[in-house]
Amino acid sequence: MTDQTLQSGSASGTAGPRAGWFGRLIYRSETARGYTLLTPALVFLGVAILVPFGILVVMSFWTAEGFGFDTTLTTHNYEQFFERPIYMALLSRTFGISGMVTIATVLLCYPMAYYVAFHVHRNKMFWLVLITLPFWTSYLLRVFAWKVVLGYEGVINSALLSVGLIEAPLEFLLYSKQAVIITLAHAWAAFAILPLYVSLEKIDKSLLEAATDLGDGPVRRFFRITLPLSLPGVISASLLVFIPTTGDYITPALLGGPDGAMIGNLIQKQFGPINNWPMGAALSIILMLCIAAISLIFIMLTLFVRKRIS
Amino acid sequence: MSVESYIRKPNRPLQLYAAIFLITLYLPVLFLPLFSFNDSLYVRFPLESFTVRWYVELFARDAVWNALWNSVRVGVAVALVSTTMGIFAAKAITRYRMPGKGPVVTFIMLPLVVPLIIFGVALLVLMSQLGVPLSLYTVAIGHMIVCLPFSIAVLIPRFEGFDASIEEASADLGENAWWTFWRVTLPMVGPGVLASLMLTFTVSFDEFILAFFLSGTQPTLPMYIWGQLRFPQEFPSVLALSSIIIVVSFVIVFLGQWINRGAISASTSGDAS
Amino acid sequence: MSGNNGFISIQNVDKYFGSFQAINDVSMTVGHGEFFSLLGASGCGKTTLLRMLAGFENPSSGEIYIDGQPMSDVPPHMRPVNMVFQNYAIFPHLNVRDNIAYGLRKQKLPKARRDDMVDEMLELIKLPHYGNRKANQLSGGQRQRIALARALILRPKVLLLDEPLGALDKQLREQMQLELRALQRTVGITFVFVTHDQEEALTLSDRIAVMSRGEVLQLDTPGGLYERPQGREVASFIGTMNFFDGQVRGQTAEAISVEAAGLGVLSIPETKGRFVEGESVQIALRPEKLELMDAAPTDGSESTKGVLQNAAYLGERSHYYVKVDGHETPIAVSAQNRFDGSFAVEEGKPVWLTWRDEAAVVLR
Numbered sequence A: 001m002t003d004q005t006l007q008s009g010s011a012s013g014t015a016g017p018r019a020g021w022f023g024r025l026i027y028r029s030e031t032a033r034g035y036t037l038l039t040p041a042l043v044f045l046g047v048a049i050l051v052p053f054g055i056l057v058v059m060s061f062w063t064a065e066g067f068g069f070d071t072t073l074t075t076h077n078y079e080q081f082f083e084r085p086i087y088m089a090l091l092s093r094t095f096g097i098s099g100m101v102t103i104a105t106v107l108l109c110y111p112m113a114y115y116v117a118f119h120v121h122r123n124k125m126f127w128l129v130l131i132t133l134p135f136w137t138s139y140l141l142r143v144f145a146w147k148v149v150l151g152y153e154g155v156i157n158s159a160l161l162s163v164g165l166i167e168a169p170l171e172f173l174l175y176s177k178q179a180v181i182i183t184l185a186h187a188w189a190a191f192a193i194l195p196l197y198v199s200l201e202k203i204d205k206s207l208l209e210a211a212t213d214l215g216d217g218p219v220r221r222f223f224r225i226t227l228p229l230s231l232p233g234v235i236s237a238s239l240l241v242f243i244p245t246t247g248d249y250i251t252p253a254l255l256g257g258p259d260g261a262m263i264g265n266l267i268q269k270q271f272g273p274i275n276n277w278p279m280g281a282a283l284s285i286i287l288m289l290c291i292a293a294i295s296l297i298f299i300m301l302t303l304f305v306r307k308r309i310s
Numbered sequence B: 001m002s003v004e005s006y007i008r009k010p011n012r013p014l015q016l017y018a019a020i021f022l023i024t025l026y027l028p029v030l031f032l033p034l035f036s037f038n039d040s041l042y043v044r045f046p047l048e049s050f051t052v053r054w055y056v057e058l059f060a061r062d063a064v065w066n067a068l069w070n071s072v073r074v075g076v077a078v079a080l081v082s083t084t085m086g087i088f089a090a091k092a093i094t095r096y097r098m099p100g101k102g103p104v105v106t107f108i109m110l111p112l113v114v115p116l117i118i119f120g121v122a123l124l125v126l127m128s129q130l131g132v133p134l135s136l137y138t139v140a141i142g143h144m145i146v147c148l149p150f151s152i153a154v155l156i157p158r159f160e161g162f163d164a165s166i167e168e169a170s171a172d173l174g175e176n177a178w179w180t181f182w183r184v185t186l187p188m189v190g191p192g193v194l195a196s197l198m199l200t201f202t203v204s205f206d207e208f209i210l211a212f213f214l215s216g217t218q219p220t221l222p223m224y225i226w227g228q229l230r231f232p233q234e235f236p237s238v239l240a241l242s243s244i245i246i247v248v249s250f251v252i253v254f255l256g257q258w259i260n261r262g263a264i265s266a267s268t269s270g271d272a273s
Numbered sequence C: 001m002s003g004n005n006g007f008i009s010i011q012n013v014d015k016y017f018g019s020f021q022a023i024n025d026v027s028m029t030v031g032h033g034e035f036f037s038l039l040g041a042s043g044c045g046k047t048t049l050l051r052m053l054a055g056f057e058n059p060s061s062g063e064i065y066i067d068g069q070p071m072s073d074v075p076p077h078m079r080p081v082n083m084v085f086q087n088y089a090i091f092p093h094l095n096v097r098d099n100i101a102y103g104l105r106k107q108k109l110p111k112a113r114r115d116d117m118v119d120e121m122l123e124l125i126k127l128p129h130y131g132n133r134k135a136n137q138l139s140g141g142q143r144q145r146i147a148l149a150r151a152l153i154l155r156p157k158v159l160l161l162d163e164p165l166g167a168l169d170k171q172l173r174e175q176m177q178l179e180l181r182a183l184q185r186t187v188g189i190t191f192v193f194v195t196h197d198q199e200e201a202l203t204l205s206d207r208i209a210v211m212s213r214g215e216v217l218q219l220d221t222p223g224g225l226y227e228r229p230q231g232r233e234v235a236s237f238i239g240t241m242n243f244f245d246g247q248v249r250g251q252t253a254e255a256i257s258v259e260a261a262g263l264g265v266l267s268i269p270e271t272k273g274r275f276v277e278g279e280s281v282q283i284a285l286r287p288e289k290l291e292l293m294d295a296a297p298t299d300g301s302e303s304t305k306g307v308l309q310n311a312a313y314l315g316e317r318s319h320y321y322v323k324v325d326g327h328e329t330p331i332a333v334s335a336q337n338r339f340d341g342s343f344a345v346e347e348g349k350p351v352w353l354t355w356r357d358e359a360a361v362v363l364r
């Protein structure tokens, strides 16, 4: 007993001076403790995201000059963007493709999420892991797999040919907008299903019982209860698919051909073969601004829907 | 009660849909191993005879081994660093009341949504302006941007899964923060840490978009594959290599998720977005 | 028991959570070796006060001293106190032995010595053969004992207990109360015990602080709280109490004369408070201090006449409710059922109530 009490007595006696102002701050303030633990992550992400992004913004006001840059600030790149129709066309095609991908993904994933939420009772975990598993594995290889499937001499064409259903390979499969949409939808399905599942799983089952009790059939019940209540999930799934796909360049590069090119390809080319980094920077900023604007609309929509539900 | 069973009664069309969905999800990827054993330079039906020669050929290539070694080094480093930071951040987010937590969490999770090409070019610009040569280090930095939020997202449900009083009890019994971490926190979040290590390793190991902008003369494995895609005669060996990568990734991720399954169900009963 | 320099001294402590004040200017001292209880309804700030003693929360203002040392900059792991958590907080990844030995690491004892200490503790908590069980293989009562052993093995100067018996069923709880009290006597450690159960607090404690809305209403011995509550809130929280509106008629050095509605004029020994004539007060009288009779007392003691409204038979005792003129709510009377020919219950029957004036308490 005396051992312990003496120890702690002396420890507490010296704790104040030895701990110093930082130790006291840490002990006294929960906020200080929290932010101390967050410091490594925040410093890293700050340096790795905010700083480069700032430089990217600055660079977008430079111009390319041979192999170097003219660092006088000018809005030349942005003017170019609005003057030359190719940029705008590419951007609107990008959003068109991403929009189609988003709609396709959410429509296809919704029934699956519904199935797991309402009709799987045992091994739910196993199902969720199984569905989301592909998302964690190589994006490049999943796109590559679609090239194998859709290729000129690929799985579909050669299978149809050898069965004798077609005479010559179908050319529209590869190097087209459709190929890009199919591949992107497939690649992001595993990601979109989680928010959908979560919002469906959260629905209070007694509400459905009440609806049935009040005479709603399954279809009416779905449109009057289930769908509105799962709308937040639908919106976040849409956001989670739409935003990342707008910046994609691998899928269009491997499967898109000239018709399927997206803004990402152009950005990549500015930093590669075209070697006009300031223009690439400007295009990245424009893409980010568009994404931010669209996300804002999505988020307002979510808030609006949330308010209407509750 | 009868209503409940009415809602839950098996729905045949939906079951069929679920089966087709799962098959479609996995089928394209499964063609890679299928054709990797096909004794033909061309990826097409009908299949020729069975062979393992594309695999044997891979083993003889130094470039493959180099790329593999590069990817493993980057992956291990990224997994360790981002999981370490992730543990601290997840603890802070779940345990402490602090002003500005919402915006901070949003900022940390941003890389999960923002197109990676943006981070890729932004980091590329930074490195070139700083005069830092592209190397495996720059690739690792890029990968950590993505892996850190993943790690935190995996770990938060783990921290939420046990009561803070367990850690307080340790402090109460005389252990300081350091020993409390080793003796209580780490054992409690252990499965989450393991899952985070495995998932972040896989994400880094398979990542291509950032590596494309940030790798120098030493390619990672996905970069190597990208380079080989230009040569039609290399197609079968690329298939073989891809098959190995995919199988290994599936196994690691499945194990990681399975180890951590308690926490996943906890997190999905909360809010994902 | 406690002098001015109490073993634990809490001085003008406030605690805010944001703008919500959980503790409001609490000052008290706890003596060495005392079994001290914090009693109050759920949400009144007991846990918050206890957590400030343990160091998990910091006072927004004020200071806490333990054994003469100010605690404000001493983190939990350096405080000479240990805690039994409300949910016990048994380490789920360790077995019983490792749970109990958890805090011994810093003492760097030889393994044999440490094993002996753990064995001793297991013996003390009467779980000698449970050393290798995992936390999830234990019942609530067993977990509670292990939480106790884990803290006691460190010989803290103060043991903090946050409703340690709240999760147990009635029978086990009563048994554990006895054991806890015996244990505290054996080890001689100061206990600060939190409970919302007034009976438990009365049974166990040397002294009790009754809390409400973050304030200490009264700090006294169990007998003091029961017999001389200061204020209606304490009086009604501890046990059952009859309240009567009254008016002060006069005061001498030893007694105060009050006219109470339904009771007539009472002469109550009161030396502390100063009252003015005509002041409105309340008279509190415990049900068991009243006696029920079939006829008016002949010895000239105070009495009032009423009508028996109803009665509840409780085994060892019965409760009777009597309506008297001038007092709205029926007066509760508690009587032991000493003979089986207990008081004949007949609703509407006229009865007489008698009491001794010194049993009444004047409340402002």
Ligand SMILES: Nc1ncnc2c1ncn2[C@@H]1O[C@H](COP(=O)(O)OP(=O)(O)O)[C@@H](O)[C@H]1O
Pocket (backbone or CB within 6 Å): C017, C020, C022, C040, C041, C042, C043, C044, C045, C046, C047, C048, C049
């Ligand atoms: N961490 C906290 N943040 C905000 N309010 C709290 C916190 N802890 C306790 N409170 C509030 O302080 C009051 C007292 O709580 P507590 O001390 O737990 O009461 P008791 O243990 O007596 O039931 C309650 O109203 C509670 O809501």
Ligand SMILES: [Mg+2]
Pocket (backbone or CB within 6 Å): C043, C046, C047, C086
């Ligand atoms: Mg409490």
